[in-house]
Amino acid sequence: MKRILNWSLATVLSQIPLFQSSIPDLDDQSWIQRWTAVGDSYASGLGTGLRLDYGCSRYAGGYPNLMETDERFGLNPNRTFQYLACSGLKSTEILTKQVPHVLDNQDLITISAGGNDVALGDVLDSCIFQWKHGNSARCDAALVRSQELIDTVLETNVDLLIDSLVTKLSPNGRIYYPGYAQFFGDSVSCNNISWSVWPRMPPSDRQNLTIERRVRMNHMVSQVNKKLKQSIDKAGENVIFIDWDWTFAQAGGRFCENGTREPAPQRQGLLFFEWNTMDDGDDPNLLIRPGDPVPSDSFEGDIGKWVLETLTKHPDWQFGPVGTEPIAIYPAVMERLIDSQGLRAQLGFDDYVFWFLPDSWKRVFHPRALGQRLIADMIIHAMAVEKANMVF
Numbered sequence: 001m002k003r004i005l006n007w008s009l010a011t012v013l014s015q016i017p018l019f020q021s022s023i024p025d026l027d028d029q030s031w032i033q034r035w036t037a038v039g040d041s042y043a044s045g046l047g048t049g050l051r052l053d054y055g056c057s058r059y060a061g062g063y064p065n066l067m068e069t070d071e072r073f074g075l076n077p078n079r080t081f082q083y084l085a086c087s088g089l090k091s092t093e094i095l096t097k098q099v100p101h102v103l104d105n106q107d108l109i110t111i112s113a114g115g116n117d118v119a120l121g122d123v124l125d126s127c128i129f130q131w132k133h134g135n136s137a138r139c140d141a142a143l144v145r146s147q148e149l150i151d152t153v154l155e156t157n158v159d160l161l162i163d164s165l166v167t168k169l170s171p172n173g174r175i176y177y178p179g180y181a182q183f184f185g186d187s188v189s190c191n192n193i194s195w196s197v198w199p200r201m202p203p204s205d206r207q208n209l210t211i212e213r214r215v216r217m218n219h220m221v222s223q224v225n226k227k228l229k230q231s232i233d234k235a236g237e238n239v240i241f242i243d244w245d246w247t248f249a250q251a252g253g254r255f256c257e258n259g260t261r262e263p264a265p266q267r268q269g270l271l272f273f274e275w276n277t278m279d280d281g282d283d284p285n286l287l288i289r290p291g292d293p294v295p296s297d298s299f300e301g302d303i304g305k306w307v308l309e310t311l312t313k314h315p316d317w318q319f320g321p322v323g324t325e326p327i328a329i330y331p332a333v334m335e336r337l338i339d340s341q342g343l344r345a346q347l348g349f350d351d352y353v354f355w356f357l358p359d360s361w362k363r364v365f366h367p368r369a370l371g372q373r374l375i376a377d378m379i380i381h382a383m384a385v386e387k388a389n390m391v392f
């Protein structure tokens, strides 16, 4: 009797079979039999690590592939993983091109969508890189247009996408929807930095990374996240918003962070790709390989279109990777483009355009490998939280 009194309650309970190892391992996600990753270039992992395909620019470093190969997912030989994400798509296109391929009874679906719905590419073009020659008025117009799209179409588009995917879930199934992250910190030294790509563009047209512009672009991303979250909240408890925006700020991983001096594309801890960069682990032969098909009317396709327009107007302008020959595309590109039109019909790529700039340029403003790792970990952590709430 005396001995028993000295035991703690936990020790006593642990002697009773009912209380033995009843705590599920929340990190063990090997229960997942079917899962699918849909979305845009943030989900295809554009430019991170080994390239998995050309048409959609899926990469091994994208968060879906990081999750699939994460030890917390375990080795379940029955698991099916559909990696349907494709660079450049709007949520309306994800709905029509990816959702029909998603099998029923999914235990897990991840979505990245909405960034292309609000013409973010036009903002990056007109306010930052200026692949198409323009002035400040063009940047202002793009920002106004994006805000309009955020206010009008975004939430409706995302509602439709989520509604169609909820019907594909298994009883314990969940949808995780990572948003986007603000791009800029508030370093003063960025105010008179320009990332305009054409050295010969008149200085008065060159757009600078002024604090006003950076605040406006950050605000745009916050507005997108806010709409996504509204849509997700309406969809019920099985759809979970993953807010990773704060992590990039917390890690000092944005452009123009206080105390940094841009351009600093190789800065340790930078979590977004800057213009024309190589990372550790990048295969230069894969990244610099031009001439692949990309969806037309996509961010990637648009960059090519804008560059061509500028070169048509200014045949003597050039740009190219630092330390290499300027890219020799002028007449050659035109010929190749015409040639590719023929090829395109031949190969049946009816909604792809051939491309002549490498992914190492197109991946600007996308998360680098470490950024994708953070997103994957945020989702896996949220899955652990959900698992605590599930009945197995």
Ligand SMILES: *[C@@H]1O[C@H](CO)[C@@H](O)[C@H](O)[C@H]1NC(C)=O
Binding pocket: 076, 077, 078
């Ligand atoms: C895989 O499927 C087979 C056949 O349905 C089943 O016997 C087995 O337990 C499954 N394995 C896992 C790890 O779920």
Ligand SMILES: *[C@@H]1O[C@H](CO)[C@@H](O)[C@H](O)[C@H]1NC(C)=O
Binding pocket: 188, 189, 190, 191, 192
């Ligand atoms: C802005 O640029 C000029 C030269 O172009 C330089 O002298 C000046 O220090 C820069 N200002 C800041 C705040 O970086």
Ligand SMILES: *[C@@H]1O[C@H](CO)[C@@H](O)[C@H](O)[C@H]1NC(C)=O
Binding pocket: 136, 192, 194, 203, 204, 205, 206, 207, 208
């Ligand atoms: C950007 O900065 C440069 C150099 O400081 C300046 O010449 C140019 O006018 C600025 N561009 C705009 C659109 O204000």
Ligand SMILES: *[C@@H]1O[C@H](CO)[C@@H](O)[C@H](O)[C@H]1NC(C)=O
Binding pocket: 186, 258, 259
């Ligand atoms: C940025 O750095 C300056 C100078 O070091 C400092 O005064 C300012 O508070 C910092 N801003 C933020 C947001 O940390």
